[in-house]
Every structure is written in C-alpha cells, then in structure tokens.
Amino acid sequence: MIAERRRQLVMGTFDAERFWRDPKLAKLPSIPDPGMEHVVLAMDELLFPFCSAGDQLITRYRMNDCHIAYLRDIGFAFDSNQADLEVLEGGSASRIANLFDLVTVTKRIEGIDRQLLEGAQLSPFAVIPGVDRVAAEYGLHANFPAADTVRHVNSKLFSAELNRRLGYMSDSRTVYSSEELLAEGLALLQHGTFLIKDEFGVSGKGNLLIESETILRRIASYLEEQGKRGKEVRFIIEPFLHKELDFSCQFYIEEDGTYRLIAVQQLRNAHFAYLGSFTADAALLDMLRDAGYFDQMKQVARELYNAGYYGDVCVDSMLLQGGRIVPVVEVNARRSMSLIKHHIDLYLERHSATGSMTHATVHFAHDCSFEQLLAAFEREGILYTPDRAMGVLPLSANTLFINKMISKSRGERNKAVKGRLYFSIVSRQGDDEPLLAQTRAVLEGLSFRVVG
Numbered sequence: 001m002i003a004e005r006r007r008q009l010v011m012g013t014f015d016a017e018r019f020w021r022d023p024k025l026a027k028l029p030s031i032p033d034p035g036m037e038h039v040v041l042a043m044d045e046l047l048f049p050f051c052s053a054g055d056q057l058i059t060r061y062r063m064n065d066c067h068i069a070y071l072r073d074i075g076f077a078f079d080s081n082q083a084d085l086e087v088l089e090g091g092s093a094s095r096i097a098n099l100f101d102l103v104t105v106t107k108r109i110e111g112i113d114r115q116l117l118e119g120a121q122l123s124p125f126a127v128i129p130g131v132d133r134v135a136a137e138y139g140l141h142a143n144f145p146a147a148d149t150v151r152h153v154n155s156k157l158f159s160a161e162l163n164r165r166l167g168y169m170s171d172s173r174t175v176y177s178s179e180e181l182l183a184e185g186l187a188l189l190q191h192g193t194f195l196i197k198d199e200f201g202v203s204g205k206g207n208l209l210i211e212s213e214t215i216l217r218r219i220a221s222y223l224e225e226q227g228k229r230g231k232e233v234r235f236i237i238e239p240f241l242h243k244e245l246d247f248s249c250q251f252y253i254e255e256d257g258t259y260r261l262i263a264v265q266q267l268r269n270a271h272f273a274y275l276g277s278f279t280a281d282a283a284l285l286d287m288l289r290d291a292g293y294f295d296q297m298k299q300v301a302r303e304l305y306n307a308g309y310y311g312d313v314c315v316d317s318m319l320l321q322g323g324r325i326v327p328v329v330e331v332n333a334r335r336s337m338s339l340i341k342h343h344i345d346l347y348l349e350r351h352s353a354t355g356s357m358t359h360a361t362v363h364f365a366h367d368c369s370f371e372q373l374l375a376a377f378e379r380e381g382i383l384y385t386p387d388r389a390m391g392v393l394p395l396s397a398n399t400l401f402i403n404k405m406i407s408k409s410r411g412e413r414n415k416a417v418k419g420r421l422y423f424s425i426v427s428r429q430g431d432d433e434p435l436l437a438q439t440r441a442v443l444e445g446l447s448f449r450v451v452g
Helices: 016-020 034-050 065-073 099-106 131-138 147-154 156-166 178-189 213-228 282-290 293-306 337-349 370-379 398-409 433-445
Strands: 008-011 121-124 173-175 194-202 205-210 235-239 243-253 259-269 274-279 311-320 325-332 355-364 391-394 417-426
Touching: 008 034, 008 099, 016 147, 016 194, 034 337, 034 398, 034 417, 065 370, 099 131, 121 131, 147 156, 147 325, 156 173, 156 194, 156 235, 156 293, 156 325, 173 178, 178 194, 178 205, 178 213, 178 235, 205 213, 243 293, 243 337, 259 282, 259 293, 259 337, 274 337, 282 293, 293 311, 293 325, 311 337, 337 355, 337 417, 355 433, 370 391, 370 398, 370 433, 391 433, 398 417, 417 433
Parallel strands: 008 121
Antiparallel strands: 173 235, 194 205, 194 235, 243 259, 243 311, 259 274, 274 355, 311 325, 355 417, 391 417
C-alpha cells in the first residue's frame, strides 16, 4: 500500500548564512548594497517549483498576481499567502527578522487556511533558527536536523576539515588572528595570489582575493581594529586555483543515512553576466565517474550523516585547468539554486523540453508592470508555454520590482532602482544565445538598463 503524500508548507530565507554566522566574528571589508539585499529577501518566490497541488508557499512579500496566473496557466499548482508578512519599508527590521520569525509573530497568514496546515510537512529552503517555532505554532510535521547541527555542517571550517579527513586535495588553513593572517598570507604570496574566506561567506560575498602585500597588510590592519573592539578573527585562507569550470552535485541524505544522487549542474559565464546553470553534459559526467567523484560524494554524505545531518545537500566542486578535480570546494547543507533548476527540469521533461536557469540584473526608474513584461515576451513570440518548443520562462517577479515598491512606499516615485529577473531559457541544447539576446532586447525595449 502506497502511503498518502503529505501536504507541504514551503518557505525559506535565501540568506541563511547570515543567521548561521556568529555576530562576534570579525568581518572582511565589503561595500553595502541595500538594493541587492532587498532582492535576496524577495527570492523566496523562487521556491514554487518545490510545490505540488495542495501545497502552500509562504513568501515574505505576496507573489505578483499576474506571475501566479501565468505559472498556473503553464501547469504549476500551489496556494500562497495573499498579504505581505512585513511592511514594504526596507528598514532595519527587514534585515534582522527572518521569514520564520515573521510567520511566528503573525500567527495568521492571509489566504492560507490554518486548518489545512495541520499535519502538513514544513519544507524549508534551509534550517535556521525559528524553523522549529513555526512547526510548533502551526502543528506542522518537522522532519529535519537541529539548527545547531545544520549551522555546524554549513561552516567552511567543516568543509576544510572534511577535505583533510577524507584526503581530498586541499591547501586551506584557518587563521585565528590578524597577526597569523599576515604571516601565513605573506608566505602564500611567495607562490601566487590567495583567497581569504569568511566562515559563512556566500555568492561571492565574504571572499577576498589577495594579490599583493599592500592589500594583505590593509586587510590585516582592518581586522586588527575589529579585534581591539572584541571581535574574534577566524578565516580560511587558501591558494587561488585556476579553474576550467565550476559545477555542483545535488544529493539527498535520508533520515536513515541512505544516499540518493539527484543531479550534477554545470555553471557557465558569458557576456550576459552569469549565464546560468546547465545540466552537466555526458562528457563531464563520464569524467567524474572515471575519477571516482560520485564515490567521493557518497563519502561526503556519510560524513554529514555522522555529524547529525540529513536532508538536501549541494556540494560545490571545480575542474581545474590541467584536468584535476577539486571534489569539495564547500558543502551547502540546504536546498540550492541548482536544485531549483533541477525541479524546473523535471517540469520541462513532462513537456519534452530542456532548460537552463539564469538572471538579468537591471536598473530602472520608470513604472512598469509584470503584465507588461509578459505581454512584451508574448509579442516577440518567446514567452514559454508548453505548446512551444522554445521560450523564456519567468521564474520571479518580486525580485524585479521589490526596490521600486519600496521606493514608492517612501514617496520616491522616480528614483532609479535595481532589480533582477530570474528566468529559465527553454531551448534546444546549447542554443541559448538567441533567446538570451531577445530577452535582453525585450527588457531594453521596456526601458530597463541591463547591467553586464
């Protein structure tokens, strides 16, 4: 007898690392980007591919009605909240409270029948503090490890130690003071450039490439000043590796420790900024198989399980120039953008199609609606529908307009803002460039300035 599928309450905060990071730790220098912070807050709408009919998706800001209608028209079925969980102000509160805190405080989610949630499975993007309180408040089934365990295995310190323990190629070391950073860094510079990595850095943040002694001394001095104010210095340093390509492996660890391989995604860059995630081709998969890479992923899964973790995992890996494979760059013990892309793939497979996932970052000051954007794609004949072999499948709307909505809430109607559109390019394998060019042309035709 097949057990009935449990309904899901899908939700999550994409900047999970911010809630795992110890506030007592010193930080590397960075340039604040409030506009991109707001985009990240709105990225929870990208979780809709994890939903099936009867599932509920909770997002910080209610999803765009036109976007939901489009997604339902092409076959995605889910319910979502009909009101924002916080005021559209972009103030300090939005950078402090995570989505689970907001849901716990609200105790009522507009558009979601609380009775339907009873006994449903809470399905988070990542396990962060507050997840257990949401499960208790709404009577949800919580099948995930403790937040402290998840925090531990997501640290780059854990990844570095994992590499050493399993005997994988790793020249990383941990420094615990500005003086140690300076001494170790000077030694590394004699052999080339090197990276300083924050314990919970993500998506390019928290990583610094050190190319000269002058830069190194400035960073050491910057961290020394934080140390004087009581901050703890703790960073990973490692030689900069010249890579041929980035790729990632997604797998799942069952509660009993069983390992289940999901997919390997290949990353590519081009003139249109980050071009996207692509299902790894046969040549790469054969190379990885011959090199014992998948056996290594099983070893990683076993180590994670022994540390108390089970659930979704995305391991970032690299192929270096010269052909050497770095199996573990870092471990992401959570869901990932690549896993979202995989679930879009599963949807497209039902319609005999394939796709890649990417985004376009734009600046704009004018008013434009998502309905106008869809209409423009349709006029060009490139809006994806199941009866078309090729097209653009928009995956987000709030990420594009969140900063405009915040600007309007502050009475700043004509202020130039940043936005980001996530989308999937549905095309013949390796034939994305024409659709990417058409997508850019549509955005520019609507007076969006595409960055990159």
